[in-house]
Amino acid sequence: xxxxxxxxxxxxxxxxxxxxxxxxxxxxxxxxxxxxxxxxxxxxxxxxxxxxxxxxxxxxxxxxxxxxxxxxxxxxxxxxxxxxxxxxxxxxxxxxxxxxxxxxxxxxxxxxxxxxxxxxxxxxxxxxxxxxxxxxxxxxxxxxxxxxxxxxxxxxxxxxxxxxxxxxxxxxxxxxxxxxxxxxxxxxxxxxxxxxxxxxxxxxxxxxxxxxxxxxxxxxxxxxxxxxxxxxxxxxxxxxxxxxxxxxxxxxxxxxxxxxxxxxxxxxxxxxxxxxxxxxxxxxxxxxxxxxxxxxxxxxxxxxxxxxxxx
Amino acid sequence: xxxxxxxxxxxxxxxxxxxxxxxxxxxxxxxxxxxxxxxxxxxxxxxxxxxxxxxxxxxxxxxxxxxxxxxxxxxxxxxxxxxxxxxxxxxxxxxxxxxxxxxxxxxxxxxxxxxxxxxxxxxxxxxxxxxxxxxxxxxxxxxxxxxxxxxxxxxxxxxxxxxxxxxxxxxxxxxxxxxxxxxxxxxxxxxxxxxxxxxxxxxxxxxxxxxxxxxxxxxxxxxxxxxxxxxxxxxxxxxxxxxxxxxxxxxxxxxxxxxxxxxxxxxxxxxxxxxxxxxxxxxxxxxxxxxxxxxxxxxxxxxxxxxxxxxxxxxxxxxxxxxxxxxxxxxxxxxxxxxxxxxxxxxxxxxxxxxxxxxxxxxxxxxxxxxxxxxxxxxxxxxxxxxxxxxxxxxxxxxxxxxxxxxxxxxxxxxxxxxxxxxxxxxxxxxxxxxxxxxxxxxxxxxxxxxxxxxxxxxxxxxxxxxxxxxxxxxxxxxxxxxxxxxxxxxxxxxxxxxxxxxxxxxxxxxxxxxxxxxxxxxxxxxxxxxxx
Numbered sequence: 004x005x006x007x008x009x010x011x012x013x014x015x016x017x018x019x020x021x022x023x024x025x026x027x028x029x030x031x032x033x034x035x036x037x038x039x040x041x042x043x044x045x046x047x048x049x050x051x052x053x054x055x056x057x058x059x060x061x062x063x064x065x066x067x068x069x070x071x072x073x074x075x076x077x078x079x080x081x082x083x084x085x086x087x088x089x090x091x092x093x094x095x096x097x098x099x100x101x102x103x104x105x106x107x108x109x110x111x112x113x114x115x116x117x118x119x120x121x122x123x124x125x126x127x128x129x130x131x132x133x134x135x136x137x138x139x140x141x142x143x144x145x146x147x148x149x150x151x152x153x154x155x156x157x158x159x160x161x162x163x164x165x166x167x168x169x170x171x172x173x174x175x176x177x178x179x180x181x182x183x184x185x186x187x188x189x190x191x192x193x194x195x196x197x198x199x200x201x202x203x204x205x206x207x208x209x210x211x212x213x214x215x216x217x218x219x220x221x222x223x224x225x226x227x228x229x230x231x232x233x234x235x236x237x238x239x240x241x242x243x244x245x246x247x248x249x250x251x252x253x254x255x256x257x258x259x260x261x262x263x264x265x266x267x268x269x270x271x272x273x274x275x276x277x278x279x280x281x282x283x284x285x286x287x288x289x290x291x292x293x294x295x296x297x298x299x300x301x302x303x304x305x306x307x308x309x310x311x312x313x314x
Numbered sequence: 315x316x317x318x319x320x321x322x323x324x325x326x327x328x329x330x331x332x333x334x335x336x337x338x339x340x341x342x343x344x345x346x347x348x349x350x351x352x353x354x355x356x357x358x359x360x361x362x363x364x365x366x367x368x369x370x371x372x373x374x375x376x377x378x379x380x381x382x383x384x385x386x387x388x389x390x391x392x393x394x395x396x397x398x399x400x401x402x403x404x405x406x407x408x409x410x411x412x413x414x415x416x417x418x419x420x421x422x423x424x425x426x427x428x429x430x431x432x433x434x435x436x437x438x439x440x441x442x443x444x445x446x447x448x449x450x451x452x453x454x455x456x457x458x459x460x461x462x463x464x465x466x467x468x469x470x471x472x473x474x475x476x477x478x479x480x481x482x483x484x485x486x487x488x489x490x491x492x493x494x495x496x497x498x499x500x501x502x503x504x505x506x507x508x509x510x511x512x513x514x515x516x517x518x519x520x521x522x523x524x525x526x527x528x529x530x531x532x533x534x535x536x537x538x539x540x541x542x543x544x545x546x547x548x549x550x551x552x553x554x555x556x557x558x559x560x561x562x563x564x565x566x567x568x569x570x571x572x573x574x575x576x577x578x579x580x581x582x583x584x585x586x587x588x589x590x591x592x593x594x595x596x597x598x599x600x601x602x603x604x605x606x607x608x609x610x611x612x613x614x615x616x617x618x619x620x621x622x623x624x625x626x627x628x629x630x631x632x633x634x635x636x637x638x639x640x641x642x643x644x645x646x647x648x649x650x651x652x653x654x655x656x657x658x659x660x661x662x663x664x665x666x667x668x669x670x671x672x673x674x675x676x677x678x679x680x681x682x683x684x685x686x687x688x689x690x691x692x693x694x695x696x697x698x699x700x701x702x703x704x705x706x707x708x709x710x711x712x713x714x715x716x717x718x719x720x721x722x723x724x725x726x727x728x729x730x731x732x733x734x735x736x737x738x739x740x741x742x743x744x745x746x747x748x749x750x751x752x753x754x755x756x757x758x759x760x761x762x763x764x765x766x767x768x769x770x771x772x773x774x775x776x777x778x779x780x781x782x783x784x785x786x787x788x789x790x791x792x793x794x795x796x797x798x799x800x801x802x803x804x805x806x807x808x809x810x811x812x813x814x815x816x817x818x819x820x821x822x823x824x825x826x827x828x829x830x831x832x833x834x835x836x837x838x839x840x841x842x843x844x845x846x847x
């Protein structure tokens with residue numbers, strides 16, 4: 004049972020981080036479908052950091068990996084910002100392109116690194132020893148430093164959105180950019196801020212994901228649709244941090260089941276194929292979205308490039 | 315000597331490719347006055363205000379404030395100079411509260427954290443001082459248009475603006491709310507605020523303004539003291555000729571019942587409940603029946619249900635004795651229905667098609683326009699040219715003009731031409747004159763009356779009280795999805811109509827009446843007298 008809790012919490016952390024990222028971007032008025040790709044790039048940044056400093060002391064390791072993942076995600080998200088805010092490109096297309104680009108780029112980069120060691124290089128990075136820096140064992144429960152970091156970021160996101168000037172202005176840009184502009188708010192800057200925050204959170208979510216269950220990662224797998232799952236969590240959470248946290252826990256639980264079902268006797272007794280557990284989070288997200296999307300209330304102006312002349 | 319003028323716009327000229335939107339216009343706003351800016355659509359009022367608000371830079375001329383020349387490069391500059399504007403389409407964030415909307419952009423804060431209490435105190439003080447009641451914690455989407463407008467006014471006051479621009483502020487209000495707004499404007503002027511009031515409604519200008527400047531086709535016509543002028547003179551200045559204010563028409567001669575609506579229910583577009591709740595009425599040949607009401611009381615949904623744009627949830631629609639409730643839109647059209655839709659961009663035109671294709675949108679499949687599955691472009695072009703000629707639709711390249719590039723007034727004229735030329739028996743016209751100027755309105759009114767006189771039935775939905783009173787033969791008032799009264803325009807007043815529209819009065823009379831051929835509009839007289847205190 005503790006194992007189930009441990010995995011639920013770590014997967015929920017991933018979903019919370021990435022969904023919050025999407026939440027900031029969409030509240031500013033930009034749909035970020037590129038979160039999947041942003042996660043891959045964040046994960047790559049973090050994994051390379053671990054590879055480069057295998058013997059760093061634990062605190063330095065944790066801090067560096069977190070910062071580099073965030074920075075990689077941030078830089079990658081600028082692609083979306085420049086294309087959709089400066090050039091008013093179609094946000095859906097840009098996001099999709101970012102996902103494809105990230106997967107291919109990560110594979111090529113990792114293979115190039117591995118090419119020195121083997122003539123048929125794999126796209127896998129291994130970080131068995133480094134991973135120990137992130138974990139504190141408490142009996143049977145592996146406490147992961149990413150958990151408190153996520154909790155802090157969740158609370159910070161809530162405060163930032165609802166208690167500060169920045170949050171009010173950000174949401175105004177996603178709802179009615181003309182109204183925001185008419186009171187002197189720079190829609191341009193706020194949207195940049197929204198996209199960049201989503202890059203930071205998406206990048207961090209990526210490294211947390213690839214370190215959640217395993218100690219190596221095949222980068223040609225990407226992040227297996229987790230970025231899209233996070234978008235489902237965001238919609239199910241109605242673009243509100245506290246509801247995102249709850250729905251992330253729900254989805255995290257289902258994802259955790261697929262990881263640990265073989266060690267839970269009462270579930271194993273049901274004798275259901277393992278593939279089904281793997282499918283569960285995705286099936287649930289389909290069902291949940293089909294049932295709730297009618298009532299969902301997305302930021303009104305999301306996806307629409309801001310046009311000064313439009314009134 | 316103290317400066318008499320708060321703002322002066324001197325010899326402003328603003329050109330756009332092909333036209334001169336403002337040609338040497340001078341506007342001088344005195345301190346503490348209410349100054350009306352009058353003009354038809356396209357006269358250059360909006361351009362002039364955009365120049366003052368920093369959205370456009372004029373090619374010539376200068377702006378002075380308190381005698382000093384100023385440069386206004388963007389709305390932030392305008393704001394800093396104390397110029398505030400209530401836009402025609404409110405700039406409010408719907409899912410924010412009134413309080414959040416007012417403080418947005420100038421939030422009191424401590425290290426970035428909002429201090430809502432501080433804003434609340436200041437706004438409460440302002441709203442008491444000027445008599446502007448608002449519920450600070452209500453969401454914009456839940457409050458009335460009147461309260462939304464008061465929120466916009468408070469936004470300007472909160473920013474301590476001294477020059478207040480109202481862009482056609484009364485278009486969406488009930489008569490009671492208009493009276494209230496006039497009082498608010500007087501209070502503001504008395505407190506030393508200078509007000510620019512953009513309008514093409516002469517009655518309101520006569521009532522509230524001190525002076526009035528008139529623009530016509532981009533040119534400055536003149537400024538008059540309102541107390542020394544008349545409505546007729548103002549309209550002559552605005553249009554350049556005499557205008558008929560009342561629609562000349564003879565008494566209606568209602569014939570047989572053409573359309574019977576019984577106990578109709580239609581789902582709301584915005585929420586899950588019904589927006590039209592058990593509406594029943596008849597429309598006869600040879601009469602103009604008008605559905606009056608404040609925007610958002612179910613008129614739109616009623617028309618959607620009638621025309622087939624939305625399925626109805628219950629009730630029936632009977633046309634010439636046949637139940638057409640579940641007819642497709644095409645079948646309704648070919649049965650002899652015309653529909654001048656409320657949203658001409660969404661339901662009236664295919665904006666990226668040329669004008670001639672738009673003219674045959676409901677007829678392209680007829681043998682005249684299609685042969686063997688191929689469009690007969692020559693015939694379409696010829697028919698379109700004929701309509702353009704007959705209804706005076708103006709556009710850059712005639713039939714080949716993309717609908718998108720036409721002016722709103724001419725788009726509307728094209729729709730009216732298309733719908734009326736089909737010789738339909740039932741004409742459903744939803745706000746057919748919205749956003750049009752006096753001349754175009756006069757024209758459309760005349761055509762609707764001609765259709766009536768030809769024995770056709772006209773169902774009109776309008777938010778404009780003057781239009782309702784002058785055009786209709788029978789008025790049905792809708793309030794919260796129900797018909798709350800049937801009135802005879804000859805026997806009622808605008809004030810009474812307003813009370814019905816606001817839900818303060820009800821008379822559930824003949825609107826629900828039996829389909830009895832003997833009932834003529836005159837039989838409503840009894841109820842009228844009964845409810846008319």
